[in-house]
Amino acid sequence: MAAGMSNPIAVIVLAAGKGTRMKSDLHKVLHPIAGRPMLLHLMASVDALNPAKKVVIVGDKADQLEAALAGTADLAVQDPQLGTGHAVQQAEAALAGFDGDVLILYGDVPFVPAATMQAMIDRLNADDAPAVVVLAFEPNDAQQYGRVITEGDRVTKMVEHKDATDAERAVRLCNSGLMAAKSTDLFPLLARVTDDNAAKEYYLVDIVNIANADGRHCAVVVTDPYDVAGINSRGELAAMETEWQARRRVAAMTDGASLIAPDTVWFAWDTQLGRDVLIEPNVFFGPGVTVADNVKIRANCHLEGTTIGTGCEVGPFARLRPGTVLGEKAKIGNFVETKKAVLGKGAKANHLTYLGDVTVGAGANIGAGTITCNYDGYFKYQTVIGENAFIGSNSALIAPVTIGRDAIVAAGSAVSRDVAAGDLRMVRAEQMVKPGWADRFHDAMLKKKAGK
Incomplete structure (x- = not known):
């Protein structure tokens, strides 16, 4: 790409899930952290990239998201919900005719820095032209995260935890779910994803494996776990609030x-x-x-x-x-x-x-x-x-x-x-004095109390 030139950017934000673990009538991604809905934290970082298109994938409680976004993004409905790959596919119509770089984000992962998003775009446009860029992290506890198997910064395989071997589960590099790809690569790859897995869902991560099988290569960018922390329950919401506040206090004192x-x-x-x-x-x-x-x-x-x-x-x-x-x-x-x-x-x-x-x-x-x-x-x-x-x-x-x-x-x-x-x-009622009235009142009441 010529110096000083950049491709237009489109952003797809996945926010169609039911958020059942929140046990709330409020959409999961609208629960606030530091007084601001988590989705709007994310969209503020997105806006720093000056994207040409923003598409939010909605499903449950779509009316709440529409009100919160107030026309700042296109909405695309995912119904039924058949996995992350299927969710991203729902943006294809909204991005018809768009030719540029596409970032895939999640509404419940609110604190991805704009600089990290830009790093993914930069890696996508590097001279070796990867088909897909994956954002990964190394948590203290890998839990149920999908794994990113790499050689250098090239991704050789993506595997969901439930489909991984013991050796693959021993890998600490985990998939955040966030990806970047050219629009001309993304949707053709998604069209080839199948639901041949334990969950019978269309996994977004499979586009990496399909691209690799085609002889293309995919790259990884690694970020801090805080940047890609997902929020799925009120306990996780409170934990993220605590962490956000701790960082903000340090910044205030600094x-x-x-x-x-x-x-x-x-x-x-x-x-x-x-x-x-x-x-x-x-x-x-x-x-x-x-x-x-x-x-x-x-x-x-x-x-x-x-x-x-x-x-x-x-x-x-x-x-x-x-x-x-x-x-x-x-x-x-x-x-x-x-x-x-x-x-x-x-x-x-x-x-x-x-x-x-x-x-x-x-x-x-x-x-x-x-x-x-x-x-x-x-x-x-x-x-x-x-x-x-x-x-x-x-x-x-x-x-x-x-x-x-x-x-x-x-x-x-x-x-x-x-x-x-x-x-x-001065606005006061005239003061009235009745000499001895209080003493007589107290004497009468004391006698009455004593039964005399």
Whole structure:
């Protein structure tokens, strides 16, 4: 192939299986890891190759996959399901007229790096022109995996575990199931695959043996077991989550964040952290969190859909919900919940507060126990708090309402009308005092209790 030239790439993703071991109404490949369906982890890596075509092979719960992919890939149905070779054949119509390189991936093998996919394509286009490239790995325990028998990096035989001899089972190099082939080779080879095996299925791996029998040769690329780990049960899902999180924590610390107790911090797939971020124990990041430099996130916080500015402090025991934006050096303290709350520079809510559908100006102080009453049972309403305003403790701001800059809301107020800039608003019932009433009450109740 000429320097600088590359063939178009098509990707076939197998996702037709029933996933019975998950025991779930949700399609197996839509179960999330780090807050993102495993299939979409894979498709993001696929997209890094800029493929010309993407075909997902579907069967059970196809409507769920169609909704999740939202038109980003063609769908081809496999029904009945007669094995991996038969599954790949279902993409032939969708790839009619396509002339290029084809990658075969699996929806339940979500963490294949784009670089590994590219390595398979590069090997397919090497000067010796292999018919098929197989992605293999060497697990600690070979279990029931099919084996890849090689001489150098050439594959001499592919064999499923149940069809392998004892000598073949002793080989540690295992088949991931992922392959690459030219479109002009792939479908003619698949057409020659038979179901003459213990499972009576059409195995994709047989295209390697057929190509070898034709006098062609096939090549192997070897990758890390993590890259090709398949997920078939909730136990395997949890194990992969654990491994993904462990790697993400290392990356966070490598990039300049401090995790006091790394194993207790949980990241989402898209969490972004600045430098010199301190994360205390038991912090959970949902999707959509961006953290700037020099931020302190104290223990036992839950953050999702949140942007945190430089120098902010959050928690402990804070919950930041989607739509929260904290300006530079803003502070959210313990037992504070925010939702669609924008806090300006230096604004702070230190204790026991709910801020929903609110804009808080720079330097404003929100006292303990303050809530924005943003919902009337039918609609949500906005609260606006001006710069340097002071909201006294145990206040209820009944939206829609605006508190002007430098205004003060006295503690214990229920504010339902706008407060002008610089004003004091106090909304309290008149205090009534009845001298001696409490003493008389206690005496009466004690006598009643004693039966007198």
